Structure formats: C-alpha cells, structure tokens
Amino acid sequence: MRRRPRLTAKHAFTAWAVLVYAFLFLPIVVMAVFAFNKPSAAALASFHGTNVCAIPPTQIGNIAVWNGFTGCWFSAGLHDPTFIPAIFVSLRIAAEASVIATVLGLCAALALARMRPRLRAPFDSLVYLTLVVPEIVIAVASLIFFVQARKVFPAFPGLGNVTILIGQVVFNASLTMLIIRARFVGMGDTLEEAAYDLGSGPLATFRQVTLPRLMPAIVAAALLSFTFSFDDYVLPAFTNGTTNTWPIVLYSAVRFGLTPAVNALATIMLGVTLAAVVITALVLRRSRRRVTAGQPITAVQLLP
Amino acid sequence: MAVAEKKPEVAAAPAANRRRRSFRPRYPAWLTAPSLLYYTVFFLGPMAILVAFSLATQQGFGSLRYGFDTSQYGQVTTSLYLTIFGRTLVMAAVGTLLTIAVGYPVAYWMARYLSTYKMLALLIIVVPFWTSFLIRTYALKIILDPNGYLARDLGINILYTKYAVAVGLVYNYLPLFILPVFASLERMDWTLIEAATDLGARPFTAFREITLRLTLPGVVTGALLVFIPMTGEYIIPNILSGGNYEFVGNVIGDQFNQAQNQPFGSALSISLMLALSVFVIVYILVATKEERFGA
Numbered sequence: 001m002r003r004r005p006r007l008t009a010k011h012a013f014t015a016w017a018v019l020v021y022a023f024l025f026l027p028i029v030v031m032a033v034f035a036f037n038k039p040s041a042a043a044l045a046s047f048h049g050t051n052v053c054a055i056p057p058t059q060i061g062n063i064a065v066w067n068g069f070t071g072c073w074f075s076a077g078l079h080d081p082t083f084i085p086a087i088f089v090s091l092r093i094a095a096e097a098s099v100i101a102t103v104l105g106l107c108a109a110l111a112l113a114r115m116r117p118r119l120r121a122p123f124d125s126l127v128y129l130t131l132v133v134p135e136i137v138i139a140v141a142s143l144i145f146f147v148q149a150r151k152v153f154p155a156f157p158g159l160g161n162v163t164i165l166i167g168q169v170v171f172n173a174s175l176t177m178l179i180i181r182a183r184f185v186g187m188g189d190t191l192e193e194a195a196y197d198l199g200s201g202p203l204a205t206f207r208q209v210t211l212p213r214l215m216p217a218i219v220a221a222a223l224l225s226f227t228f229s230f231d232d233y234v235l236p237a238f239t240n241g242t243t244n245t246w247p248i249v250l251y252s253a254v255r256f257g258l259t260p261a262v263n264a265l266a267t268i269m270l271g272v273t274l275a276a277v278v279i280t281a282l283v284l285r286r287s288r289r290r291v292t293a294g295q296p297i298t299a300v301q302l303l304p
Numbered sequence: 305m306a307v308a309e310k311k312p313e314v315a316a317a318p319a320a321n322r323r324r325r326s327f328r329p330r331y332p333a334w335l336t337a338p339s340l341l342y343y344t345v346f347f348l349g350p351m352a353i354l355v356a357f358s359l360a361t362q363q364g365f366g367s368l369r370y371g372f373d374t375s376q377y378g379q380v381t382t383s384l385y386l387t388i389f390g391r392t393l394v395m396a397a398v399g400t401l402l403t404i405a406v407g408y409p410v411a412y413w414m415a416r417y418l419s420t421y422k423m424l425a426l427l428i429i430v431v432p433f434w435t436s437f438l439i440r441t442y443a444l445k446i447i448l449d450p451n452g453y454l455a456r457d458l459g460i461n462i463l464y465t466k467y468a469v470a471v472g473l474v475y476n477y478l479p480l481f482i483l484p485v486f487a488s489l490e491r492m493d494w495t496l497i498e499a500a501t502d503l504g505a506r507p508f509t510a511f512r513e514i515t516l517r518l519t520l521p522g523v524v525t526g527a528l529l530v531f532i533p534m535t536g537e538y539i540i541p542n543i544l545s546g547g548n549y550e551f552v553g554n555v556i557g558d559q560f561n562q563a564q565n566q567p568f569g570s571a572l573s574i575s576l577m578l579a580l581s582v583f584v585i586v587y588i589l590v591a592t593k594e595e596r597f598g599a
Contacts, residue, residue, distance in 0.1 A: 009507065013413040017425075020410050024432050024478065027443035034446060064449035065456070104339045111335035123336060126343050132584050133351075134536020136553040137573040140560050141350035144357055144570070170347045173339055231436040234538050238560060247438050254442045254543060263446075266439045273436065281427065 028270065035263035038068040051076075057259050074268070077261035082249050087265075090246040093161060094230035097168045102222045104169070105176025106214075112177070113184045127174045135171075139238040142167040146239060159241030167239050168229045175228065176221035183217030184210075216283045223280045227273060358570035368567060376571035385555070385572070389579065392551045395466065396534035399473030400527050406474055407481045408523065412515075415489035426486060429479050437476060441543050444472055448544070464546040472540040477530040484529060488522025489515075521590060528587040535580055552576050 038044065039052055040061025047055050053072035061067075077083060112120050130138075146163045149156040157163060191213070195205040233247035240248060246269075253262050358376055360368045379385065414425050432440060447454055448463040448471070455461035462468045492515060500510040538553040547554075552572060559569025 010417050013409055013417060016409045017413045020406060020478070021428065023406075023475070024429070027440065027447050027475070028432060030447055031439070031443035062451045064446060064452035104342060107335040108339040110331040111333050114330045115333065119333070123340065126340075126347070130343065130347055132532060132580070133577060134533070134538075134553060134580070136536060136538045136556055137354070137577060138347075138350070140556060140566075140569055140573060141354040142346075143560060144566060145346075145350035145353045148353055166346055170343065173342065177339065231438065233438050238557075247436070250438055250442070251539075251543075254438070254445065262442075266436075266442070269436065270439065274431065 031263050032267045032270070034063070034066075035073055035260050035267045036069050036071060037063055037066060037073075037260050037263075038070045039063065040065075040067050053259070053261065055259075060259060063260060073260040073264040076259070077264040077268075080261060080265075082244065083246070083261075083265055086244045086249040087246045089161065089243060090230050093165050093168070093236075093245065094226045096165055097172050097229040098222045098226040100165075101169050101172030101225045102176045102180075102218060104173040105178075105221060106180055106218060108173070108177045109181035109184055110210075113181050114189070127177060130170050130174045135232075135234040138167070138170070139235045142235065143238045159239055160243045163239045163241070164236045164243065164245065167235045168232060171235075172225040172229055176225050179221040179224065180214060180217050184214060187213055216286055219283050220280050223276055223283075227276060354570045354573055357567050358574050360567050360570075362565060362567050373567075376567050377575070379568060380571050380575050388550065388552055388555055389575070391549075392535055392553075393579070395469060395473070395549075395551070396531050396537075399470055399477070399534050400531040402470060402474045403477055403481045403530050404523065404527060407478050407526070408485060411482045411485040411489050414486055415492065416494070426483075429482050432479065438539060440476060441472055441540055444468075444475055445543060463544065464548050466545065466549045468544040469541050469549050472544045473534055473537070476540060477534060480533075481526040481530045484526040485519065485522045488519045488525075492518055524590045525587070528583055528590065532580060532583055532587070535583075536576065 039047070039055050039059075040063065043055060043059055043061030044052060047059070049055070051072060052070055053076040108123070112123060142163070143159075146156070146159060146166075150158060191209050192205055195209045196202075200208070231247060233251055236243075236245045237248055237251070250262065250266070356370055357368070359372050359374065360370045361373045361375075362368050410429070414422055418425055445463065446452065448468055449455065450461055450463055455463070462471070496514050497510050500514055501507065505513070535551075536553055537551055538557060541549055541551045541554055550558075553576070556569050556572045556576070559565045559572065563569075
C-alpha cells in the first residue's frame, strides 16, 4: 500500500525525463533525416536536370517538410567548392591550436599542481578570467589588438589563419591546463617520490613515471581542445580577415538560404565528433579506472 | 607518526631521517612562464587595448584619438542601450529559470531512480553538448521553420521571436546545468527522506525541507554556470531571432562589423564585463561555500 505513491512519482519523473531526452535529440535526428530530403515537388516540376541536388538553393522550395528520399546531398556537399576547403582550414587550425594549447597547458599544470595556493592564486584567476569573459568580448578585443599590433610591428601577421590560431590558444590553454592539472592532482606523488628514492633523476622520472600516467588526460585535453577550436565561430568570425573556416561558411549558409547539402555535411561532422567524444570518454574511463583501482606498482616496475 | 611511535626508537630514527631526505617532487615554477607570457600578450593585451579604445574619441571613419573620453559610457547608459542590457539580463534569467525547471527533475530522476544505467543516462545528456553548438542551433531552426510541421500543422510559429531564443537557450545550456545538480543530488543521503516520511512527513514536505535544501548550492552553481554564458550569448539570438531580439553581444558585434564605431563597441564590452563580474563574484562565493559544505 505504502509503495504505491512512490511508484507513481517515479513514473512521472521517468516520463518527464523521456520528454527531455526527446527534446535534446529530436533536432539532431531531424537534421540527419532531412539530409536525405528531396526538393519540393513544385520545385522539381520546373527543374529538368537529372541530378535533383544540382537545383539552385533559391529554387529549392519548401524543404522544412518531407518531400521524398534522395542520397545525393552527401555527394553534393562533399564536392561543394566552398565547404570542403573551409573544413580543411578548420581542421588545420584546430590541430595547431590543440598542440600548442596542450603543451602550454601541460607545462603550467605541472608547476601549478604543487605550487603553494598563495603563489598559484594570480595565475588561477587569470585562467578563470579567460573562461568567464564572454567570447564576443574576447573576439572584438583580439580584433583591435591584432590590427593595432600590425600597425606598430609590420612583421605581425595580418588577419587570417594565424590570428585565429593565436586567439583560440588563449581559451584552449586554460581548458587543457585545468583538465591535466585535475588528473595530476588526483594522481598523488607517491610514485614519483618512489622513483626519486630509487635514484631516478627528475627528467627520467618525468619521462618514465609522470608522463605515461598523465597521457590519458593529455590526450583527452588535446581532443577536447581540438573539438572546441574546430567548432568555434565567434572568435574566428571577427579575426579571420578573408579566411573562411567551416563554422563561418556554415553560419552564413544557415542565415542566408541553404540546401540539405549542409545537413549532409553537418551529419558527417556529427558522426566524426561523436566518434572523437567516444574515444575521449573511453580514454578518460581507462585513466579513471587506473586511478581508482590503485594497483600497487612495485619498485621493479619503476626500474628501467 | 603513530606508526613510528610504536616502533623501537632505534628503528624510528633512520626512518624519520630517510623521510626528511626524500623530497616531495616539485616542478620548477618557470614552467608557468610560457603560458603566463602568452596570457599577458594575447589576453591581457587585447583587454588593455579594449579599455583604451573605450576611452578614446572617434574622429571620422575608422580613426581615433586616445584619451580619457567617457562619453562612450554616457551613450551606454542612454535608454536605448539600457533597454538592451535589461533585455539581455531578463532573457538570461528567464532562460536560467526554464533550464532549472526542465533540468532539475531530470537530474533528480537520474540520482534517485536509476542505478545500473545512471552513468549511461548522464553520458547521453552530455552527448549533444559535445556536438557543434552551431549545428545544434541550426537543427533547432529546422524544427521551428515557419514552413515546418510545428508551424504548419500545430500552429506553433515562433521562429524569429523571443520564444525561439528562450527555447534555444534552454536547449543549448541544459546539459551544463544538469551536471552540477546531478553531482549534488548524488551526494544526497536518501535515508534522510525515509526517516522523514517514517516520521509522518508528506513526500513533498520531505522534498522541500531536505532534498531541496541540501541540493540548493548545486542548483545555484548550475544556474550561474548557465546564466553567465547566456548573458554573453551571440549565436543563439542571431540565428533564432533573425535580428529581431538582439542581446548585448550582438550589438557589440554590430559596432565592429557594420557601424564601425569601435570606441562605443569597446565601452559596451567593458560594461557587459562589469555587469557579469557581479554574478561571477556571487558564483565564486557560492562555489567556495559549497566546497566547504561538501567536505
């Protein structure tokens, strides 16, 4: 008898949760499904080509409702003359930003993790500041900074790939530092101490003890930094000069008329991002399991 | 110490010596130098120029004279721009309250009723969060399209209105809220609820007096975690309101893209940061309090 009300409360919460999950995933599913959508019947009646996906975006008709199945948007998207180069630009910048940010973040994390709190505080506030200041503010500030820097030092790169990269590394270095430091603090220092006691020098200890155990966090931080940088729209939109990144072309396509080719590319991206996230999650889980399992590493394992 | 005391004195002395000799591994402080230098040049540098620009005087198109001209800030406090600041803060507050209303029950459900699939449910909440922000907002736009099913068959035609912006805010920030709230619900001791109901409390009273109070710090953390970025939002109002319902961030962008009034855009940016700093301070106070509370 007493159990009954609790059961109905549980049902109500479950129903709400199902609705919220649907709300979170419905738009993404719709986007993927509509990547296979045909132009409207009215548009096709006046179109005389063989490839329905070659129809100009202005004549495509209503594509917010289902008109029929076609797979041709994927090949149309993959052969698009603006999207594909932009994707490669974004991939390159994201890879560079991720490597630089991870190196900066790793160095800072190593020193900060065991620094006295009072010494660490100014650096910490700077890091949090880079995360809290709205991106639009950072974007316009970077824009005027880059323009002025080039006026004063003509050798400073003009607006383009390099300025996008410089701006993105600020946020990403904070991100990687926090991730790597969290793992480093969680690791404790007993193994390093043991290595020192056994006569291993600081560099050898770092290379053979610290670095391998930090690796999962480093990889996760680099991947996260890569995805953030790859997805970033606001900062590149102001500091790009004439360079087009994938979010920039996607954004203008979203605002000014688009074809399901964008859905097709977005769906491919989604697949790639999800794969990256799953890999990150697996790597992180592996590292967490290693920490929590707390397998005692014997002195023999520490010896070269 | 306790262990050492139990041992005979002869053995304790070398043990203590050895411990003193083996030092706690530290990394040199200069390892922070590269990031510190980087932040100073490419973060503090732009911020300093932003402050200088906000106090400069615009002379004709695109040229300006540095000085201490506060007239830009005077313009920020005119009714037109105060309205935009007010609208941004109100919209972020509404978005935050909606996020709480939608997200709290989900976090509660995960923490209270799930066991085996708890972590999976959490992971699934986070999955959309790790996909492109732009693509998510675009996906929402497809659903809200005036020619789509929602508008045509259900009569819900809200694209390019403030309602669409609210939906976009909740949609994009929901996972960010659920995570900290779930964390604080996970720390809940549910036997307290059992004790309360055994002593005759109604379920809702028990929830209000125990669960809600214990998880309030988590809710405040989560709320500020979504409120702060919502206030600086740029993409969502731009795409989903089509320029009909601009946030401060959009007005700042316009000063640099179209109006070319950079001193005024800079003054708006500084004002936005000042407005946000109030909430950031509250966040830091709450976060440190919760840390103490949790420990």
